[in-house]
Amino acid sequence: MSQPTLTVTYSSPTNAPFSHTTPLSAIATADKTTHLNSLRAAITDLQTRINTELTQRMDEDKIAAEQLKEGQVEEAQHKVKRAKSEKVDEDAEEENYGEEVVEED
Numbered sequence: 001m002s003q004p005t006l007t008v009t010y011s012s013p014t015n016a017p018f019s020h021t022t023p024l025s026a027i028a029t030a031d032k033t034t035h036l037n038s039l040r041a042a043i044t045d046l047q048t049r050i051n052t053e054l055t056q057r058m059d060e061d062k063i064a065a066e067q068l069k070e071g072q073v074e075e076a077q078h079k080v081k082r083a084k085s086e087k088v089d090e091d092a093e094e095e096n097y098g099e100e101v102v103e104e105d
Contacts, residue, residue, distance in 0.1 A: 004024040011017040027035075 003026055005021050006024055007019065007021045009017070009019045
């Protein structure tokens with residue numbers, strides 16, 4: 001079996017052509033197979049780790065979104081309660097319209 005090479009050839013209608021050949025080291029088939037198997041296993045392991053990490057982050061984002069939504073609901077409920085507690089007594093305001101009211105302690 002001959003030694004593998006990498007060859008590049010360039011041709012152009014306006015420039016002189018050139019060619020370059022680089023010899024490559026031959027790798028035994030068994031070594032290639034071993035290397036590719038270990039690479040495939042490493043990629044599978046890495047993909048599993050990435051999927052686990054991304055799933056965890058998606059779960060955290062979902063929880064944060066739910067907490068934000070709950071927080072907004074709680075805040076709105078708090079505002080309604082505060083508005084109700086601060087609501088002006090309309091009847092008293094109407095009765096005292098135009099008059100100065102002095103509150104007694």
